[in-house]
Amino acid sequence: MKQKKIVIIGAGVVGCSTAYYLNKMGQRDVTVIEQGPLFETGGSTSHAPGLVFQVSFSKVLTTLASQTVETFKSLSTDAQRSFYSVGSLEVAHTSDRLEDLKRKAGVASSWGIDAFVLSPEECCEKSPLINRDNIYGGLYVPSDGIAKPLNAVDQMTSFSKSCDTKFYGNTEVTNIEVVDGQVKAVETSAGKFEADLIICCAGFWGPHIGEMVGVTIPLQPMAHQYVFTNELEELAEEEEEVTMPLIRQQDSSIYFRQVFNGLGIGSYQHRPLPVELNEITKYGEAKEMPSVKAFTPEDFEKPWQDATEFIPSLKQAGIKKGINGIFSFTPDGMPLLGESQKVRGFWVAEAIWVTHSAGVARQMAEWIVNGAPTVDLELCDINRFDTYAQSPDYYKPRSIENYEKVYDIHHPSMPPETSRNIRVSPYYMRQKTLGAYFNEKNGWEQPQWYEANDSLVSVYEKTILKRKGWAAKYWSPIIEAEQLHTRQHIGLYDVTATKKRLEIKGDGVVEFLQQLTTSNIDIPIGHAINTLMLHELAGIKDEIKVIRKATSAFHVLCTGPVEASWIQKQLSASSQVVIQDVTAETCSLCVIGLKAKEMLQSLDSDVFVENKWTSQSAKELLIGNIPVLAVYNSYAGMDSWELSTTNDQGLQLWDLLFETGRPYKLIAAGDRALEALRIESFTLRSSKDFWSEHDPYEIGLDHMIDLNKPTFIGRKALIDRKEKGPKLILVTLILDNPTVVVMGYEPVFSKEKVVGFVTSAGYSYSLGKGIVYALLFPENVNEEATLDVEYFGKTYTAQVMKDSTVVI
Template sequence: MSSTLEKGSTPATGSTSENRPHSPRVVVVGAGIVGCSLADELTARGWTDVTVLEQGPLATPGGSTSHAPGLVFQTSPSKTLAEFAKYTVEKFLSLDVDGVPCFHQVGGLELATTPERLAELHRRAGYAAAWGIGGEVVSTARCKELWPLLDESVVLGGLHTPDDGLARALLASHAQMERAIRRGARFLERHTVTGIEKEDGRVTAVVTDQGTFPADHVVSAAGFWGPVIGRMAGIDVPLQPLAHQYAKTEPLPGQGGATTEAPKPILRFQDRDLYFREHTEEEGGALRIGIGSYAHRPMPVDPFAILPYDEARARNMDMPSSFPFTEEDWAPSWEDCRRLLPSLREAEIEEGFNGVFSFTPDGMPVLGESRQLRGFWLAEAVWVTHSAGVARAVAEWMVDGRPSLDLHECDLTRFEDAQRSPSYIRERGSQQFVEVYDVIHPLQPMERPRPLRVSPFYARQQQLGAYFLEGGGWERPHWYEANAPLVDTLDALPERDAWSARHWSPIAAAEARATREKVALYDMTPLRRLEVSGPGALDFLNRMTTNNLRKKPGSVTYTLLLDETGGVRSDLTVARLAPDRFQVGANSPADLDRLTRYAPDDVHIRDITSGTCCVGVWGPLARDLVQPLTRDDFSHEAFGYFRAKETYLGHVPVTAMRLSYVGELGWELYTTADLGLRLWDTLWEAGQGLGVVAAGRSAFNSLRLEKGYRAWGTDMTDEHNPYEAGVGFAVRTDKEFVGREALTDAPPTRRLTPLLLDDPAAVVLGKEPVYAPTLDSARAGGAPIGAPAGYVTSASYGYTLGRCIAYAWLPAGLTTGTGVHIAYFGEKVPATVAEEPLFDPKMTRIRR
């Protein structure tokens, strides 16, 4: 298990459940909804020595849970967040306190008052269908039926999700607290944490003003106090608290009399950054409307300046998380409320406050165990919506060694060092607040702070008119305006709809064609590179990954990093440059974290990404470009596919690897960052007579999908095993490796399946639901029916093929030629299961 193994040990090769330690000592900091949910989940799994510490009273701890309005909308672009929310609804529906339910499944209604928002609701309905959440886009009349107070003249339609609803967060906390206590947990109020003790890189105890609590594991579930607890442990927690306005109206004349707390769905008016819920008094049923607003200016709060519970009360604050209501920020939203709900035009706000809660730079939770301090866990930046789902995942992670859901979007290691500065966290957290209800395109980059990380080629890319998007802080060219004249040489491309045309240009098609016909330079610098060296490097890497790495220096191997249950944690490209020195192409900081955790003392691992750079040179003329620059033989016979060589190109020392992620002849060329510009200029000058172009990631993605090359984190994660993901060729079962015992010979029940859209003008972008015939009806030539059979992962137009390509997780029995439908903005787009690879199946273009 990751939580118990020390440096130098090896993760188990199969399931770890029978080896789990008996009830280690766990201290959870914070008795809000996350801390209470986690105590319940841990004790249910047999870890009963759990102590939950709370600085305030347990009845109302004073954090975000104590003031949360309780809205639970399950639909999200993130499958992980949707799964968290689905479990939260399922669990809270089963909870009550003295017969009072912890969840009111009143449904949810999201309104559209603009055509753009209505289109967005169709897209969100697609997410709901893809993730197994009930929902449909409904008419204006139906919106009026669900919320009679609406002015239907401003509403174009809505998304109705009947399984959403209202969580009573404090009540759900208490219900789970009581269950955990019955199993042996203890909850201690008015215990303020003052320190975290550690020894030899492991957490040993939590110090409070009421005493010290020994611990094998400490979980920070402190909400917006997370950075404070993290600092005590020597851990940076990338979290920014912000204040958010919430108000209640006075009782509305002529309304009320309902016997339930919230008879109408929870309501979102996202075009004005507002949401609404009903509050009905226990006696008399007087109706008030609760209103939350994200429309105001961001109001970041220093977590180190938030008062403890008792001091906040002494200053006449209801709780530390409840700041005074700022009328001037509320005024514009109040006018928007009155336009949408005419019954509010004669009403007034009776009470309001600015409630503090947490945002991260990317809007996702921060979960997992710290590499710097073993046994110290984070469960932070979690809203009520996702609380029980997060708690289950973290409990699984702690007890079983892995969560049952893919958590790479939430992993605390995901942020780069450049994304951890206080100013970055504050700026990006504030922007996440602004964008909560914005219509966000999948490719939409952040606006600030940019540029943050640039490759050595950045100046040349600017001169060529690069259109930059951002990822991991890196500026990444997606196409180059200098290539615009090449568009005139293409056959006419199908016209795109407005959504798919965002952050796209037909220049990408020209760059893809230039790569297929001539030669192109691709900036591959943002790809993560690790150097693994030392006497034990070969044995270590061979044990950690699936493929055979016992090859001579100069070899390159595609291999997989699995978890103990056989899930694909990452895919790696490992180049053996010397007997005890390897360069590993990885995906994320989590790969570095995984390898570093288990590396023995005779293995040294360092991230060399920032000090190096890479140019991909690909196309049928790639050898014509590179060979004149070096004395080494770059012929196919002397420098075969999946080989590496350290050499010189002109004046520049390079590590050349004969790899291709685009399906064409070529090399990845690595050098140090200080020589990067010289490398680019050398290649650019040498390629002028060959028609060389600079090409961007838009063309790159199209070309890699034509070859069926998987993208980890998008096409496959640790929820998938290698065989169903289509990368079983990288598994050698005749050797020992982590996860081997968990792999079986049973045929997969699902597969990552290539689809070609039937209409040459149709496109999809990813995460759309796919409707397929049942296996019986497919054999009989039947049409797609019923609920979605799966969802799209990656999609891009294949310019060589003249069709949009979509990869999707679908039942394994669907054969080539089977017809399916992909829901795109509410329309069913026909597609056909295809045979892969779609382009150059015999690999003749790469191996020449």
């Protein structure tokens, strides 16, 4: 990237880390502006306890935490420690928590981090302070530790200053100048700073900065209780700040870290304490720094009781000081990163804990300089929230809920409780009448299964695989009955929520889509093609479906708002191409099943005659008096039509299909059965089985690559990656034990060595086996080899399926 004027707003650990990595990548015109003093700015960095628990069920958060540890360790000196590698211990006080820690140890292996499940006695050996009573076991991660962010900032800013980066403290941002949708300057109390690119690292003040450019930054500041104890007798001789492992006792929602001769104790157990921006003082206007509110001792009574039972010597020590420190929560618990679609050059790095700070900064710098990060950040992208989620009525309650549940045992199918019924399809009332069990998908209420199909359970009872334990949570045997019934008859699926629907048209649209995608999209009118979008480093941005409706008009289905915003960003300012997001005004139903063709032919024999439909046929037609875009495909060996129409006629389409389908035993079926059919049909899903860290050759999607095209985004990098060979290969495994159902991200072993991890998993009724998609190291892709999949600490043998890298 050419040298640009870059202004970073905020000199906490995130802002300073970002400047540091931009400087390391050769950027020299960088300015950092801070409203507080340098460098104990008064933000969250100044009071953060610095705990770095790396392992998360999220791969991206684990990677960002690991990169933060790597950075802070590299910045440590004998005179100034930036990181204490003392390890961490998570202690289970219930059998459910111990099982969850076993699962967590598994994903640690998947993500490449050593983690060990310990017995109660081993837990007490790691930390003699804790009470052995009621301990079921624990999880020990030796590479975790305590970060000293201000020490790290000191080291990073010294380097940045040597690269001519300028730091301005006590400088308040008053406005941001935007011209023709592009940032131009930052106006401050100390004057104007011209900028080609602005990075908002303002912490919980971020929403205020976002308002200046009309960008919503959906985060909720929350006050969080943290106390310092007096000296403990057992730590009286300690001279180092930290020597004992950091500890989490999540069943009581508390954590502990050593602070010389005492402890720091944080609690998530108290009532939510949301803070509004107008309640936060500026630096110097109150006794404490702006990020600290007055301690509320009544909220710490129960946590203190639990803490003293867990560490008995705390009773004698007592509390020296307490604070209610402010930090940021988001609706989905993930950071907010990247360039806003609304304003070019306005970048965001918000809602980031010290745990992930330097890792985020490294990826942000790569993203800005190289055009893409090396770590997939789709789940963190600031553009992932549609307009519905940018309302405070949505993101504030959901963020508070995430705070309340931060130490809960999280199941991947657990539905959120707040901010529901925000988006509903035209079929919603029919679905409620059928007893739909809803979860949220992209803000939509999405049926998971229908209680109206309960009678089918007895019909298929002898065939249904019964789930137990963890796999049976938020599950119903009705899901399996719907899957089986679709295979024998017909299922009607609401797929309104599954994709973004874009109309792309205008002069130059073919050239635009050719540059955007890896396939030749100059297809005949009335045809569809599945193709890939790559970013500049040849990682898969998304698999999309492109449907040609006219010479200069296409209908495009992409995964979600992040991908849609990326498509929009590829348009030049002078382009005559117009992109219209029609997701909110349209709806889609999928008719799948053995008898789907027969049913639709009875509805209109002229339109749905057999010889008029081939794979990826697409037709605009009338079903009754309802205008529909119909796309044909095969699904798990069955016929499938996706039928899209406008919202005002969606309910009429549902009723017509439902009535026509009665003689063919059509049922409404839920999203969970559709996902099971996807896996059974060996169909991969973008962002689940692959993401932007992977290239098409690794995933077996090279049939979507047309290198005869002279150019497309990522083409040169793709050729380079092909020559170097794959880092991972996606394969299909078959579990030997047909009763085992794993759920994703479990580690795969070969002779006790981790060789990859699970992406998707399900059960194939046609094979009578569990199917597992897994990313493996290339040297371990051997059809003769026996592999093991670990699930809750137990291993289950699996075989590589022949020709498993070929997607059907």
